[in-house]
Amino acid sequence: MPDPSKPTVQQQREARRAEKVAGLQKQLATQRRNRRIGIGAAIVAGVAVLSLAVGFIVVGSTPKPNPDDIDIAGLTEFPGLTSVHVGPEPVDYEAAYDMNPPAGGDHYATWLNCGVYEQPQPNENAVHALEHGAVWVTYDPEALDDAEIASLRDAVPSTYSVLSPFPGLPAPVVISAWGAQVQLEGVDDPRMQSFISKYWKSASAPEPGAPCTGGLDGAGRIA
Amino acid sequence: MVQDASPDPAGHTDQSRKTRLAIAAVLTAIGLVAASLVIGRVSSPVDSDPLDSSAEAGFSRDMQVHHQQAVEMAMIVRDETDDPEVRLLAYDIATSQAQQSGQMFGWLAEWGLSQAASEPSMMWMSRPAPGASSHDHAAGSSHEPGSPMPGLATREQLQRLSENEGPDAERLFLQLMIAHHEGGVEMAEAVIERSSKRVVVDLATSIVQAQSSEIELMERMLAERS
Numbered sequence: 001m002p003d004p005s006k007p008t009v010q011q012q013r014e015a016r017r018a019e020k021v022a023g024l025q026k027q028l029a030t031q032r033r034n035r036r037i038g039i040g041a042a043i044v045a046g047v048a049v050l051s052l053a054v055g056f057i058v059v060g061s062t063p064k065p066n067p068d069d070i071d072i073a074g075l076t077e078f079p080g081l082t083s084v085h086v087g088p089e090p091v092d093y094e095a096a097y098d099m100n101p102p103a104g105g106d107h108y109a110t111w112l113n114c115g116v117y118e119q120p121q122p123n124e125n126a127v128h129a130l131e132h133g134a135v136w137v138t139y140d141p142e143a144l145d146d147a148e149i150a151s152l153r154d155a156v157p158s159t160y161s162v163l164s165p166f167p168g169l170p171a172p173v174v175i176s177a178w179g180a181q182v183q184l185e186g187v188d189d190p191r192m193q194s195f196i197s198k199y200w201k202s203a204s205a206p207e208p209g210a211p212c213t214g215g216l217d218g219a220g221r222i223a
Numbered sequence: 224m225v226q227d228a229s230p231d232p233a234g235h236t237d238q239s240r241k242t243r244l245a246i247a248a249v250l251t252a253i254g255l256v257a258a259s260l261v262i263g264r265v266s267s268p269v270d271s272d273p274l275d276s277s278a279e280a281g282f283s284r285d286m287q288v289h290h291q292q293a294v295e296m297a298m299i300v301r302d303e304t305d306d307p308e309v310r311l312l313a314y315d316i317a318t319s320q321a322q323q324s325g326q327m328f329g330w331l332a333e334w335g336l337s338q339a340a341s342e343p344s345m346m347w348m349s350r351p352a353p354g355a356s357s358h359d360h361a362a363g364s365s366h367e368p369g370s371p372m373p374g375l376a377t378r379e380q381l382q383r384l385s386e387n388e389g390p391d392a393e394r395l396f397l398q399l400m401i402a403h404h405e406g407g408v409e410m411a412e413a414v415i416e417r418s419s420k421r422v423v424v425d426l427a428t429s430i431v432q433a434q435s436s437e438i439e440l441m442e443r444m445l446a447e448r449s
Contacts, residue, residue, distance in 0.1 A: 027238075030238060031237075031238055031241070034238060034241040034242055034245060035241065037241075037242075037245040038241050038244055038245040038248065040245075041244075041245045041246075041248030041249045041252065042248050044248070044249065044252040045248045045249075045251050045252040045255065047252075048251075048252045048255040048256050048259070049255060051259065052255055052258070052259040066335040066336075067335075067336070067337045067338075068335075157339060158288070158344075159288050159291065196339045197337040197339050197341065198337070200337075200338055200339040201328070201338040201339070202337075202338060203332055208328065208338075209287075209291075209321075209324060209325060209328055211291070211294070211295070211298075213291075213295045214295060214298055214299070223378065
């Protein structure tokens with residue numbers, strides 16, 4: 001007769017099985033917890049990597065390149081220009097330097113005052129302004145309407161720029177600095193601002209920061 | 224205990240590997256956060272070159288324009304009067320402000336920045352200074368980007384100055400230059416609030432001091448000529 005206080009063999013087996021099942025369940029629960037920890041840690045690590053990358057982009061970004069590194073399509077450069085004060089005979093810039101309009105070279109002793117002009121300006125005075133770091137925005141008066149001319153006035157810097165009509169220009173708008181020039185397709189050509197960023201008052205002119213006032217007020221100055 | 228290890232040795236090592244992986248991932252995350260903080264501290268403010276949209280760059284560009292007009296006005300009045308006191312003051316203003324313009328020109332070149340701004344003038348002053356409350360900002364330098372710089376004379380005023388001579392030119396010059404200096408002091412104070420760059424703060428501080436004392440001088444000179 002079996003002792004009721006002692007478990008039967010079957011009961012013992014069941015107890016062992018239950019123990020084993022409980023052990024396995026515990027093990028599974030631990031594994032699940034570890035997996036959750038692992039996934040959580042991976043997410044934390046991922047977020048950290050992402051924020052590090054974003055931080056680098058935000059902090060380290062330089063949206064504006066060094067002016068030396070600005071590339072402008074269709075740019076013409078005229079290296080090694082002479083800058084002798086000449087006159088009163090005019091300079092033939094096309095024959096002497098192969099440039100039209102002028103973008104540097106010999107010039108008159110008096111510089112042109114920077115500003116907005118409604119009439120064509122003497123090349124030899126305007127070139128002297130380029131020597132002082134100005135940019136010269138010339139436009140073909142036949143190619144632009146009044147609204148386009150007005151938009152050019154808004155687009156040029158308030159100092160160190162000359163805006164004037166130039167009959168017979170090879171393009172609707174040409175922007176020139178000392179030793180550099182680009183022909184623009186119109187007043188909205190984005191290369192104009194790139195050119196200004198690169199050349200306006202830049203050290204590529206022989207005397208940047210020398211005055212663009214106190215010289216010659218040409219005919220038809222309106223601003 | 225032998226019995227603990229025996230049931231599923233493979234599952235056990237798998238489990239401990241996962242634990243190790245989790246710990247490694249957490250440590251990596253902490254390491255990355257620490258590294259990003261260190262890199263951020265090392266690479267940003269204090270000693271790096273100012274960016275294109277910084278107050279330092281905005282000041283260097285706008286103050287050159289402002290100074291160059293002071294030079295122009297000083298040169299005009301020297302042509303329009305024989306008064307030694309006004310001519311000496313104008314000589315002082317023209318030479319010192321031309322030299323200061325050159326410093327700012329050089330900074331922009333050294334920082335690899337364009338002399339031309341990619342945003343309207345005075346934008347840098349319309350942004351609040353660090354540490355300033357919104358009330359300070361509203362009451363202080365509430366500048367509209369693109370609006371004229373404080374104290375800048377109009378083209379018509381410059382024209383009038385060159386058309387006058389003698390005491391009339393002197394008085395007009397003093398009036399225009401007092402306003403010009405007041406604007407210059409305002410701009411210099413604005414960059415001092417916004418910058419920790421030593422060369423910039425040093426120049427701005429000397430501009431505040433020199434132009435403030437010149438304002439007092441010019442007010443006395445104007446009173447003597449009224």
